[in-house]
Amino acid sequence: xxxxxxxxxxxxxxxxxxxxxxxxxxxxxxxxxxxxxxxxxxxxxxxxxxxxxxxxxxxxxxxxxxxxxxxxxxxxxxxxxxxxxxxxxxxxxxxxxxxxxxxxxxxxxxxxxxxxxxxxxxxxxxxxxxxxxxxxxxxxxxxxxxxxxxxxxxxxxxxxxxxxxxxxxxxxxxxxxxxxxxxxxxxxxxxxxxxxxxxxxxxxxxxxxxxxxxxxxxxxxxxxxxxxxxxxxxxxxxxxxxxxxxxxxxxxxxxxxxxxxxxxxxxxxxxxxxxxxxxxxxxxxxxxxxxxxxxxxxxxxxxxxxxxxxxxxxxxxxxxxxxxxxxxxxxxxxxxxxxxxxxxxx
Ligand code: MRU
Numbered sequence: 107x108x109x110x111x112x113x114x115x116x117x118x119x120x121x122x123x124x125x126x127x128x129x130x131x132x133x134x135x136x137x138x139x140x141x142x143x144x145x146x147x148x149x150x151x152x153x154x155x156x157x158x159x160x161x162x163x164x165x166x167x168x169x170x171x172x173x174x175x176x177x178x179x180x181x182x183x184x185x186x187x188x189x190x191x192x193x194x195x196x197x198x199x200x201x202x203x204x205x206x207x208x209x210x211x212x213x214x215x216x217x218x219x220x221x222x223x224x225x226x227x228x229x230x231x232x233x234x235x236x237x238x239x240x241x242x243x244x245x246x247x248x249x250x251x252x253x254x255x256x257x258x259x260x261x262x263x264x265x266x267x268x269x270x271x272x273x274x275x276x277x278x279x280x281x282x283x284x285x286x287x288x289x290x291x292x293x294x295x296x297x298x299x300x301x302x303x304x305x306x307x308x309x310x311x312x313x314x315x316x317x318x319x320x321x322x323x324x325x326x327x328x329x330x331x332x333x334x335x336x337x338x339x340x341x342x343x344x345x346x347x348x349x350x351x352x353x354x355x356x357x358x359x360x361x362x363x364x365x366x367x368x369x370x371x372x373x374x375x376x377x378x379x380x381x382x383x384x385x386x387x388x389x390x391x392x393x394x395x396x397x398x399x400x401x402x403x404x405x406x407x408x409x410x411x412x413x414x415x416x417x418x419x420x421x422x423x424x425x426x427x428x429x430x431x432x433x434x435x436x437x438x439x440x441x442x443x444x445x446x447x448x449x450x451x452x
Contacts, residue, residue: 110155110269111162113233115169118162120150123269127310138167138186145193145200148301152270153344153380154243157199158236160190164207165232169225176215179224183211195392196353196421198345198382203235239272242377242435247279250340250375250433254284258337261294261327264355265307266342266375276375277340278311280433285317292318294336296327298355300400300418324357331368339365340433343376350426350443351388356419362428371430378434381447388423396420 109132111120117134118141125131133149135141141163144150150159167186173179187204194200210231214224254260260281264270267278274282284290293312298304305321312319322330330336339361345353352358352374365372385391398416402408410416432439432447439446 110272111150111158111236113162113165113229113236118159118166120144120159121269122149123151123307124148126269127306135163135166137170138163138189141166142189142193145190151303152265152267153197153199153342154239154271154276154377155269156194156197157203157379158232158239158272160193160200161203161207161232161235163190164204165225165228168211168228171221171225173221176221176224179221180211180215194394196344196394197380198385199379202379206235207231236272239377239379240274242379243271243274243276243279244283245435246276246375246377246433247274247283249435249437250280250373251283251287251289253338253371253373253431253433253438254280254287254289255337256289257291258284258289259292259294259335260284260290261296261330261336261339261361262308263296263304263324263339263341263358263361264298265303265311267308267311269307269311270342275311276342276377278308280340280373280375281312281317282315285315290317292320294327294330295319295321296357296361297321297323298357299324300396303355324360327361328364331364331370336365336368336370339370339372340375341373343374343380344421345385345391346374346376346381346432346447347385347387347391348383348444348447349387350429350432350439350441350447351391352424352426352429352432353388353391353393353421354424356422359422359424362424366428372424372428373431373433374424374429375433378436378450381432381434381450383448383451388425391421391423393422394420
């Protein structure tokens with residue numbers, strides 16, 4: 107399985123996703139601040155992977171604290187959590203993971219645990235978040251494979267694979283499980299401008315797994331669907347609101363609209379940690395704006411003239427009405443989502 111992120115006693119190690127597929131380079135983050143920088147600069151990206159990185163960043167930061175008592179440790183812990191929470195605003199897994207670390211910290215402090223015990227408990231919690239994510243992806247992958255027809259031609263957008271999670275993937279988890287069941291004819295990987303997660307990362311993962319892969323630019327998805335070339339769309343999510351609206355990589359809304367227009371089922375695959383029942387609908391999901399350079403340049407090459415301004419939202423919102431189902435490790439939620447999503451947590 108792809109080594110997305112690994113806990114080591116003195117570091118959090120992650121594959122540098124900015125360099126793939128050309129180079130497989132590993133980044134050692136030795137402090138919580140370095141983990142925060144890695145999240146912000148997209149060394150690691152993808153909602154569940156960001157959550158795991160944040161949890162490990164918290165555990166690493168606390169481990170390195172020289173606090174002699176819990177009072178001082180609490181002050182440092184809060185600062186570490188705040189720093190990690192300020193990295194990327196849209197993927198709710200980041201905040202979900204930090205909340206979990208806060209609960210683990212609070213429980214340990216209340217139980218009168220020593221500083222060393224608290225450090226050990228936070229490390230165990232971060233490892234648990236990692237392992238549960240891999241397990242959850244495998245489960246949701248197999249749940250989702252049921253909706254994949256035989257000889258399926260599946261389109262996906264961005265990268266919701268092993269690299270975007272602790273392992274196996276969400277949308278790619280569904281595709282992997284369907285491929286294991288012999289159901290996948292080919293996968294169309296949207297290039298995913300401007301960061302090219304589809305062309306660089308999704309295609310890399312699928313080719314490694316020997317799953318037939320065709321890279322297209324997103325502008326090709328509509329005509330491809332119109333020609334009858336796509337049986338099903340599966341994408342991941344960064345945050346799913348209580349009403350079923352889905353924030354995912356910019357371009358997803360266009361794909362969903364095209365799928366709807368051509369009668370192609372559009373599925374979202376995500377773990378429960380991506381569902382945010384406290385956000386009522388998509389209008390309340392904060393959308394990250396990324397630096398203009400991601401749009402004006404392809405790699406090191408400038409493709410837009412100096413002086414042109416740039417709009418670069420990293421995500422968009424797909425209305426629940428366009429979503430055929432939300433595939434999770436607890437089953438597939440279908441409309442009306444206000445009820446079906448809530449029921450997943452019962
Ligand atoms: O900006 P990114 O690369 O972090 O965005 C990632 C996505 O939008 C993914 O599709 C989403 O996080 C699902 S990952 C399982």
